[in-house]
Amino acid sequence: MNFRKPRRDEPEINLIPFIDVLLVVIIFLMLSTTFTRLTALELTLPTAHTRPLEQKPQEVVVSVAADGRYAVNQRLVEGRSVELLAAELRAAAQGLQQPMVIVNADATAAHQSVVNVMDAARRVGLARLTFATRGGEQY
Template identity: 65%
Template structure:
């Protein structure tokens, strides 16, 4: 009889199958992930309040027509240059940099026209911007 103690083998964890499974899961997740795009940005549009007063003296309304013509507080701007628009906006602000600029652009206006309004507001020192919207019923709002 052999009474010698046999060395007990420690159990090993084989990591190769574990790594294989993780790589398959990683590949699956990479293929099924949806990536966000610039066109899918969530934009919270302001809600129109019908009870609010219409006469707000701390606002500058800049209108952009479909042809790219501008009007600041219903006064047409002679030309389409950003410098002219910035000058008109600065004159309408009358030195107050805390005024709200409301961009009321036509739905078919070019993106560049709206960007020009934003750039002119920056040059005039006006940092508060919002966009005018129209509800489904056709009622104007902000």
């Protein structure tokens, strides 16, 4: 005698044929897709005929040595503190209208020395600051 209820077999979805079809569709799409090449625009840039500068821009050159010494317009600063450097920058920029501070730092100078120059220029109110580099080989 069998007292158990008869078990119904539930229909099962077979995923393997579905995956096979999807793989074929993906391969078809990859082979049929055309890849467009980005073309560069060919430009003819305008030319300008300018006169040479009549007046050299006003600048203050700050040199930073490898050991942290400073020179403002080729005059050595006695100490290495930000306050002394700010005083030298103020004296060098006196009478100049919006001078450009050019930081000429040694390649092996400490980052803190360069940051001190930037801080001293900010304290004096010299907002225009740039760094001098030398042209090197292209990599």
